[in-house]
Amino acid sequence: MIIITGAVTARPDTFEELRAVALEHVHRSRLEPGCLSHAVYIDTENPLQLFFFETWQDRAAVATHFAVPESGAFVRAASKLAAAQVGLQLYEAESVKM
DSSP: OEEEEEEEOOOOOHHHHHHHHHHHHHHHHHSTTTTEEEEEEEEEEETTTTEEEEEEESHHHHHHHHHHHHHHHHHHHHHHHSSSOOOOEEEOOOOOOO
């Protein structure tokens, strides 16, 4: 399983627009093959920051997600609305038997 986290901070005048495009991106992404979960949250310490948490079946599903034209369009839109550069982290989860 692949876990993706990301954060983007809006400017005060762009927060509502950024929130709307983020929700559109989340709802569309949830329908993609290999998407296990995809959510966006408002940071409780910085209400202008959106935090993304996604889980994907495997690297192939992530590659397909990033190749979808709408994913690129979301990144471009978010970058224009952001106060700072968009951050993204990928993690590979392994099963651990206890």
